[in-house]
Amino acid sequence: MSENWEPKIITFVCNWCTYAGADLAGTSRFKYAPNIRIIKTPCSGRIDPMFIVSAFEKGADAVLISGCHPGDCHYNEGNYNARRKFTMMKKLLETIGVDTQRVIFAWCSASEGIKFSRLVNDVTESIKKIGPYTEYHKLNQKER
Amino acid sequence: MQELINKAKELIENKEVDLLIGYQSDGEKGAKPLFVKNPLQAEQLIFNQYCLNNLVTYLMRPDVKACKKVAVVAKGCDIRALVMLLSENQMSREDVYIIGMTCDHVVSPDGTGENEKCATCKVHNPHLADIVLGSPVQEKYPKDKPVKHTQIEKLNAMSQEERWAFWQEEFSRCIRCYACRQACPLCYCERCIVDYNTPQWIDTRSNPRGNFAWNIVRALHLAGRCIDCGECERVCPANIPLMLLNQSLQEEAQEKFEWEAGYDPESEPPLTTFRKEDDEEFIR
Amino acid sequence: MAEYYITQSKMTALMKELASDSSMEVFGPVKKGNDVFISKLEDTSELCLDYFTTVNSIKEAIFPRFEPILQYKIRGEGVELEDLPPIKPLVVFGGHPCDAASVPLMKDLFSWDYKDHFYLQRLEKVVIITLACDEKDKDCFCTSLGGSPHGETGSDLLLERVSKEGWQVKVVSDKGKKFIESHPDFFRDKITPEKGYPKIQDKDIPVMFQLDRVKTWIEKNFEHPLWEELSSNCWSCAACTYVCPTCHCFDITDDATMWEGVRTKNWDACTLPFFTKHASGHNPRSQSYERYRQRISHKYNYYIDLFDHVSCTGCGRCSRVCKAGVNILDIIKRIDEESTKGEK
Numbered sequence: 001m002s003e004n005w006e007p008k009i010i011t012f013v014c015n016w017c018t019y020a021g022a023d024l025a026g027t028s029r030f031k032y033a034p035n036i037r038i039i040k041t042p043c044s045g046r047i048d049p050m051f052i053v054s055a056f057e058k059g060a061d062a063v064l065i066s067g068c069h070p071g072d073c074h075y076n077e078g079n080y081n082a083r084r085k086f087t088m089m090k091k092l093l094e095t096i097g098v099d100t101q102r103v104i105f106a107w108c109s110a111s112e113g114i115k116f117s118r119l120v121n122d123v124t125e126s127i128k129k130i131g132p133y134t135e136y137h138k139l140n141q142k143e144r
Numbered sequence: 145m146q147e148l149i150n151k152a153k154e155l156i157e158n159k160e161v162d163l164l165i166g167y168q169s170d171g172e173k174g175a176k177p178l179f180v181k182n183p184l185q186a187e188q189l190i191f192n193q194y195c196l197n198n199l200v201t202y203l204m205r206p207d208v209k210a211c212k213k214v215a216v217v218a219k220g221c222d223i224r225a226l227v228m229l230l231s232e233n234q235m236s237r238e239d240v241y242i243i244g245m246t247c248d249h250v251v252s253p254d255g256t257g258e259n260e261k262c263a264t265c266k267v268h269n270p271h272l273a274d275i276v277l278g279s280p281v282q283e284k285y286p287k288d289k290p291v292k293h294t295q296i297e298k299l300n301a302m303s304q305e306e307r308w309a310f311w312q313e314e315f316s317r318c319i320r321c322y323a324c325r326q327a328c329p330l331c332y333c334e335r336c337i338v339d340y341n342t343p344q345w346i347d348t349r350s351n352p353r354g355n356f357a358w359n360i361v362r363a364l365h366l367a368g369r370c371i372d373c374g375e376c377e378r379v380c381p382a383n384i385p386l387m388l389l390n391q392s393l394q395e396e397a398q399e400k401f402e403w404e405a406g407y408d409p410e411s412e413p414p415l416t417t418f419r420k421e422d423d424e425e426f427i428r
Numbered sequence: 429m430a431e432y433y434i435t436q437s438k439m440t441a442l443m444k445e446l447a448s449d450s451s452m453e454v455f456g457p458v459k460k461g462n463d464v465f466i467s468k469l470e471d472t473s474e475l476c477l478d479y480f481t482t483v484n485s486i487k488e489a490i491f492p493r494f495e496p497i498l499q500y501k502i503r504g505e506g507v508e509l510e511d512l513p514p515i516k517p518l519v520v521f522g523g524h525p526c527d528a529a530s531v532p533l534m535k536d537l538f539s540w541d542y543k544d545h546f547y548l549q550r551l552e553k554v555v556i557i558t559l560a561c562d563e564k565d566k567d568c569f570c571t572s573l574g575g576s577p578h579g580e581t582g583s584d585l586l587l588e589r590v591s592k593e594g595w596q597v598k599v600v601s602d603k604g605k606k607f608i609e610s611h612p613d614f615f616r617d618k619i620t621p622e623k624g625y626p627k628i629q630d631k632d633i634p635v636m637f638q639l640d641r642v643k644t645w646i647e648k649n650f651e652h653p654l655w656e657e658l659s660s661n662c663w664s665c666a667a668c669t670y671v672c673p674t675c676h677c678f679d680i681t682d683d684a685t686m687w688e689g690v691r692t693k694n695w696d697a698c699t700l701p702f703f704t705k706h707a708s709g710h711n712p713r714s715q716s717y718e719r720y721r722q723r724i725s726h727k728y729n730y731y732i733d734l735f736d737h738v739s740c741t742g743c744g745r746c747s748r749v750c751k752a753g754v755n756i757l758d759i760i761k762r763i764d765e766e767s768t769k770g771e772k
Contacts, residue, residue, distance in 0.1 A: 049364040050337070050345050053357050057347070058685065070420065080418035083427070087400055088367040088393055088415070090426060095299065095392040096360060097308030106428040119428060135308060139352035142496045142690050143513050144468065172566065176753020179660035197751070201663065207715055256462065317465065319484075319493060322700065323665035327751065339702050341681075348681055349494040349694050379751040381483055381667045383461040 007127040009062045010055040011036040011120075014044045014079070017068035017109045024113030032117035033124035036064065043067065045078030049089050052103060056136040062102040062127045066119070069107040079107070101126065102133055145191045147277050148217065151243060152186040155215050161241055165202050166217035167195045174253035177202070191217065191278070196250050196259075198373045200225040204234060204332035215241040219250070220267025224371035224406025225329035227272055231409050232369075234332060244270025246278035260387075261374050264291045271407060290398045291372070293391045300392075315355040317382035320348065324376035324386055325362065330369050337361060363389040368397045368414040371406035430605065431618040434587070435594035438614045439521075440475050446519055447471050455489040457482055457522035466522055480563045485673035485745060486523035490550045491534065497546060497680070498691035515546075518554040519607075523673075526570045526743035528558045528582030530673035536735045537676055546693065555607045558583040559595070562627040567744030569757050571633045575742055578626065590621035636757065637764035639728070639738060645767035646729040650721075654766060658759045659720035661752040666697030668746035668754070674727070674739045677703075698722055724759065 013019045019040050025032060041047065044067025055063045065086070073079040086105050094100050104123055108116050148166070155161045166189045168178035174194025180186050200222045202208050218226065223244060229235050246269050249262035268281035285291070299307060322338075325331045338346045338358060346361060347354035370390040377387045397403045400423050401414040434442075447454045448471035458467040459476035463483045467473070499510040535551060538544040561577035570576060580586050584604035587595035596618055599605050608615050669675045679696035682689060697703065699719050705711040713719045731739035740756075747755040 049361055050357075053360055054345070057353055057357065070424070077418065080420075080422070081415065083422050083424055084401070084415055084418055085367075086427065087423060088364060088396060091396040092360060092363050092367070092389065092393055094304070095307065095389060096311050096356070097304055097306070099304060104428065105426060107424075139356055141351040141353070142499070142692070144351075144492050144494065170753055173753075177661045179657075197753075205663070205716070207717075254462070317460065317467070319666075319670045319695070321666040321670050321697075323667045323751070326663040326665040335702075344681070344683070347683065348679065349683075349692055351494055375751075379665075379667070381671060381749045382465070383463055 005132060007035050007061040007124060007132070008059060009036045009064055009120075009123060009127060010060040011038045011064040011066070012041055012044075012047055012051060013038055013065075013108075014046075014067040014074075015040050015042050016074035017072065018044075018066040018106075018116065020110035021108045021112045021116045024110065025117040026113075028113050030113055030117040032120040035124045035127075036120050043073065043075050043078035044082040045073075045075070045085075047082060047085065049085075049092075052089065052093070056098075056102075056133060057140060059137060061131075061133045062104065062123060064104045064106070064119075064123055066106040066108045066116075069109055072109060098136070099130070099133065101130060145189070145277070148191055148243065148245075149186050149189050151275060151277070152180055152189055152215070153183045155241060156180065156183055156186060161213045161215040162211040163208065164215040164217075164243075165199045165208075166243075167191060167197070167199075170194075172253060189217070191245050193247075193249060193251050194253050195219070195245075195247075196252070196375075196378060198222045198225060198327070198329050198375045200229070200329040201327055201375070203229065203240065203329070209235075213239060213241060215243055217243045217245060218270065218273075219245055219247040220265065220270050221247075221261060221371065221373050222329075223270050223272050224267065225373060227406045227409045228330055228369055228371060228413070229332075231411065231413060237409075242270070242273040242275075244273025244276040246270065246276065246281045248281050259374060260293070260295060261372055264293070266291075266407070272409065291394070291404065293387075293395070295385065296388050296391045296395070299388050311356070311359075312352060314384045315352060315359060318350060318355040318359070318384060319382060320350045320354065320358065321381060323379045323381060327375040327379040328366070329373070329375075330366060330371070331362070337365070359386070359389060363393060366390060367393045368401070368403060369405055370394055430599040430608075432597040432599070432608060432615040433590070433594055433617060433619045434597055434615050436477050438594075439587075440477065442611055442614045443469060443475055443519075443521055444471065444473075447473060452517040452519065453489070455486065455518070455520045455522075464522075466520070480565065481524055481561075481743070481745075482522065483745070483749060484671045485530065485743065486520045486527040486556065487530065487534075487673045487675075489518055489520040490531070490554055491547055491676060494692050494694045495546060496690050497693050499689070501688045502686070515549045515553060518550060519557065520554060521557040523556070523558055524561050524743070525558055525577060525579035525581070525583070525586070526568075526575060526741040527673050528556055528586075529570070529575050529579055529741040531556065531582035533674050533731075533735070533737060533739055533741075534676055536737070540734075555584045555603050556582060557585045557587065557604075557607075560586055560588045560626065562589050564628055564633050565744070565748075567747040567755070567757060568633055568742065569636055569744065569760075570742035571630055572635045572637055572760075573639060573738050573740060573742045576630050577628055577633060578630070588621075588626060590619060590625045592622075596621065637761050641767040642760055642764050643729050643732055643738075645763050646725050650725075652766075654762070655721040656717040658762060659717045659754060662699070662716045662720050662754050663752050664699055664701050664716045664719060666695075666700050667749045667751075668756075669697035669699055669723075670695060671745040671749050673741055673743060673745070698726070720754070724756075724763075728760070 164180040167175040168188040170176040403414045447469035454469045464479040538547040584601045586598040590596045679694045704713045727739040
């Protein structure tokens with residue numbers, strides 16, 4: 001790991017809560033680490049396991065997924081479905097030996113600008129400690 | 145089994161079904177599927193402990209779906225798949241005539257012992273059928289007791305790094321033949337995620353990247369749906385212990401959602417529903 | 429032809445030595461569970477020498493499951509083509525004559541309308557060490573296609589078991605000769621075969637059908653209902669295709685980011701449902717029996733028209749690996765039987 005290495009944290013956020021929360025963090029000038037790459041989805045229920053797999057395949061060191069608190073989903077139930085899917089995703093990734101410290105789920109509402117910035121800073125800090133996810137990146141063999 | 149042959153002939157002769165899918169003898173290899181369209185073919189039908197195939201997998205094949213009505217010879221474990229197909233609205237109850245066969249256990253002809261799934265079977269006697277053939281078998285596993293798989297305990301005891309190394313070794317032999325997908329009764333998507341190329345979700349190369357992605361996604365698309373028939377592992381030409389992945393999710397579904405797939409056609413599969421109190425300890 | 433003798437332990441030691449040489453690639457038999465696979469050997473690999481036959485064939489040594497054919501990076505102004513990894517010398521040990529016999533067949537195909545230098549370069553660099561057969565099973569039928577459990581076609585060295593401890597080594601080609609000359613310490617003078625060897629002869633695998641009758645029937649009966657009956661069990665995976673020593677279809681896929689990319693040649697199978705799906709959405713082989721008919725016709729009819737040889741070596745791997753109960757020998761025998769009925 002070079003001196004200048006910075007974690008790349010792909011962050012999937014729902015449009016209505018967490019994206020707005022991130023926006024609030026920005027307008028309120030709460031500082032947070034620049035290591036996240038935000039991908040906006042309409043709802044946390046849109047999250048597919050392929051998103052996590054693809055992110056790691058393409059070089060992510062961690063994946064952060066955040067949506068509305070249960071009960072507050074803009075589409076009423078999306079995050080309830082998401083919650084069950086996340087349970088399954090986490091279990092399978094654990095079973096297969098993926099480093100689950102690198103897959104983080106959160107609920108962050110539109111008013112939680114502070115929570116968002118703290119979350120990003122905490123996650124960035126912990127990923128900095130454990131280093132790049134080279135084990136996953138090494139899977140991308142071009143020849144046998 | 146004369147009763148089976150007679151019933152098959154009756155269904156075909158009365159034109160009650162266009163096609164009957166059962167088993168025939170495969171010599172030293174035990175048994176293999178048989179597609180019966182006329183009474184003469186029905187004479188070859190058998191049923192014994194070598195009838196391993198889950199014939200329900202054929203029900204979603206386009207040419208079989210096109211039949212007016214199909215009869216299928218099925219063990220309790222196979223019927224679990226049918227129950228899932230019904231609860232996922234992939235077919236109507238009237239489209240299929242279920243010939244349920246009581247079954248004590250199935251075994252590989254090469255003598256590798258009783259299938260692990262049989263030790264925890266709750267449906268030796270078919271739980272959904274139009275007719276049940278064979279003498280009743282004593283149910284040994286309590287219906288309300290969660291199924292405990294033993295093979296996965298060894299995997300669960302490993303550290304994360306050990307598990308990663310384990311699967312790297314196993315998937316190095318994966319040739320991406322998709323026998324696991326084709327044999328699985330619940331992999332019925334007309335166009336599988338691996339067949340998409342805009343975007344190419346899953347790398348089609350049989351390198352570690354592609355193999356991990358394929359096996360992770362297939363297991364997750366079966367989350368809450370896998371009925372533990374074990375066909376994927378049995379048909380894998382590379383001897384990869386695929387059931388470990390499916391069983392880890394079965395156990396999670398049991399623990400978190402009190403769910404076991406394929407017993408009650410009225411019940412709602414866990415990922416189609418939710419409870420307000422679902423676990424979210426792991427969510428910040 | 430020159431003959432030598434090598435013991436099992438010497439062969440194992442030789443393979444281990446070659447496997448630890450990173451300038452070459454070595455393939456050999458490794459056991460996993462109850463089955464043996466031809467796998468790429470690392471210096472830590474445990475060689476298995478006690479087996480009837482391997483699940484897969486030696487094909488993947490010379491025709492990799494995936495290989496890069498083009499690599500590039502985008503730097504500054506333009507695209508920079510990168511060198512592909514060099515093709516290393518190859519040693520493949522542990523296949524049977526039915527494996528080696530596939531090599532000239534593949535060579536014909538890959539030097540036909542386009543000279544596939546990826547295959548041909550590997551072929552040039554490979555030394556094929558074949559084990560003649562000591563056993564056969566109901567799925568073997570090499571003799572029906574002009575092969576033999578002691579066939580030399582395609583091999584560089586053919587190892588005939590002559591004692592419990594080792595094999596007589598027949599030098600079939602110059603490459604085989606050079607191989608022995610580079611590793612002289614492992615090989616001894618030939619011995620007198622012990623009593624009871626070879627364990628099987630050609631006559632132990634009787635010819636079970638007449639190939640020319642089968643080809644003619646296939647030529648004349650594209651629409652025959654027998655095709656659907658014979659292949660009704662097939663669930664359209666690619667297990668048979670991928671373990672087959674002669675199946676050679678491939679796909680070309682790209683994987684790229686904004687800054688770099690690789691184009692790969694990847695195994696493909698005509699048995700898979702979308703093999704012939706057109707961009708329009710139409711699929712001329714949308715049913716599994718149509719795909720299976722194609723598979724048999726390609727091997728037993730079209731290939732003969734093009735290259736004067738059947739594209740099958742009678743190894744039986746497809747039948748052994750198929751858990752849907754599709755058995756190629758049963759099917760060919762049935763076609764042969766059908767061909768003797770009436771005019772057609």
